Amino acid sequence: MTDTKKRAEYRQLVESYTEDLYRYAVWLCKDPVNADDLVQETCLRAWKSLDKLKDKAAVKGWLIRILRNEYARQFSRYRPVFVEKELDDVAKKDLGNDTSNEAFFLRRAIAELAEEYREPLLLQVLGGFSCEEIGEICGLTKGATMTRLFRAKQKLREQLEAED
Amino acid sequence: MNSLDCKRFQKIAGADLSALDEPLLVHAESCDDCAGFLTSARTFDALLGKAINVEVPVDLISKIESQPDESSSVRSGSAKRTPRYMAIAASLLLIVGVSIISNNLSQSDNPTLGQVVLSHINAEPEMLSLASYIPEDDLKKSLLNFGAKLQQPMANVSHVELCDIGDTKGIHVVMKGEKGPVTLLLLPTIKSKSSSSFAEGPWVGYTEPLGQGTIAIVGEIGEPLDKIDASVRDAISWI
Numbered sequence: 001m002t003d004t005k006k007r008a009e010y011r012q013l014v015e016s017y018t019e020d021l022y023r024y025a026v027w028l029c030k031d032p033v034n035a036d037d038l039v040q041e042t043c044l045r046a047w048k049s050l051d052k053l054k055d056k057a058a059v060k061g062w063l064i065r066i067l068r069n070e071y072a073r074q075f076s077r078y079r080p081v082f083v084e085k086e087l088d089d090v091a092k093k094d095l096g097n098d099t100s101n102e103a104f105f106l107r108r109a110i111a112e113l114a115e116e117y118r119e120p121l122l123l124q125v126l127g128g129f130s131c132e133e134i135g136e137i138c139g140l141t142k143g144a145t146m147t148r149l150f151r152a153k154q155k156l157r158e159q160l161e162a163e164d
Numbered sequence: 165m166n167s168l169d170c171k172r173f174q175k176i177a178g179a180d181l182s183a184l185d186e187p188l189l190v191h192a193e194s195c196d197d198c199a200g201f202l203t204s205a206r207t208f209d210a211l212l213g214k215a216i217n218v219e220v221p222v223d224l225i226s227k228i229e230s231q232p233d234e235s236s237s238v239r240s241g242s243a244k245r246t247p248r249y250m251a252i253a254a255s256l257l258l259i260v261g262v263s264i265i266s267n268n269l270s271q272s273d274n275p276t277l278g279q280v281v282l283s284h285i286n287a288e289p290e291m292l293s294l295a296s297y298i299p300e301d302d303l304k305k306s307l308l309n310f311g312a313k314l315q316q317p318m319a320n321v322s323h324v325e326l327c328d329i330g331d332t333k334g335i336h337v338v339m340k341g342e343k344g345p346v347t348l349l350l351l352p353t354i355k356s357k358s359s360s361s362f363a364e365g366p367w368v369g370y371t372e373p374l375g376q377g378t379i380a381i382v383g384e385i386g387e388p389l390d391k392i393d394a395s396v397r398d399a400i401s402w403i
């Protein structure tokens with residue numbers, strides 16, 4: 001692949017999938033700065049391996065797999081460092097969360113879902129993946145993916161109704 | 165009504181609306197139960213999407229698009245990619261500059277420490293799980309790592325973690341209260357001169373000076389937070 005062609009493919013990949021990768025990364029890292037780092041690292045690895053990607057149609061799943069592997073490799077050993085800050089500066093962050101009761105209960109219920117249910121759900125809602133694609137990423141059959149998605153949503157509905 | 169069709173329809177619609185094929189959609193048009201189920205599933209999916217949506221930094225794509233150039237300059241000794249402090253700055257700019265999901269906090273130009281605390285708790289709901297409690301020795305080690313000393317036993321602590329809280333670091337502790345989980349945020353670098361209380365949704369709480377720093381305590385409505393406050397003040401001190 002020529003350098004020009006590779007750059008064009010990379011640009012297209014970044015423009016098409018970065019936002020989905022970032023949303024998923026925020027849920028994994030629970031921190032927007034770490035998610036930013038994780039997506040940058042994921043795309044850098046994708047750039048280095050772009051020549052090896054044979055099935056262009058599967059690029060989104062390929063990127064998610066890189067991101068999951070990178071997250072497991074990198075952020076399991078993350079240790080934050082203390083920094084002195086003034087209260088006025090502190091108050092400028094953490095404003096992006098929907099604090100409605102409904103959203104709170106739903107996020108809490110999602111966080112309490114077993115990983116086997118949460119991951120397919122996040123891939124569907126945030127990544128827009130089909131059941132087949134989720135199955136490929138998570139190593140599940142399409143039927144098993146459907147079942148997990150059904151149960152995940154059922155659990156969330158039940159918990160939300162219980163809170164009402 | 166064909167119960168087999170209904171069962172199949174609701175199984176698929178409850179998992180993945182995009183997987184409904186034409187025959188199933190036609191079935192829903194003639195079946196009140198499935199039509200109702202479909203409406204409910206669409207509403208729930210929309211709510212789900214909104215609740216877990218994440219706003220994307222405006223400069224993320226352009227930053228990543230330029231990575232190959234920065235990457236190749238690594239070999240000649242330049243920075244590998246955007247420095248972390250720039251990422252932090254970008255993140256702050258995003259959060260400050262862009263109106264994000266519509267919520268109470270985003271409407272406030274100067275959120276209080278209480279709002280920052282509530283927002284942090286809302287962002288980490290998984291921390292509120294009280295599945296198991298941390299042994300005292302492990303709790304002691306964790307707190308020591310984070311700059312605090314455990315002087316007396318603290319029972320029923322299910323989580324302790326060093327977190328980004330707003331733009332600072334704090335120790336996020338979750339323990340069992342009488343009504344439900346109680347969150348303590350120990351903020352060693354935040355100097356507050358007085359206490360302030362706050363409430364939102366199911367939560368009530370307050371912040372108070374603790375030594376050279378601040379403590380925030382949040383629990384469900386009706387939780388006797390003063391009892392926990394007293395026990396924490398006796399148990400924890402900054403190193």
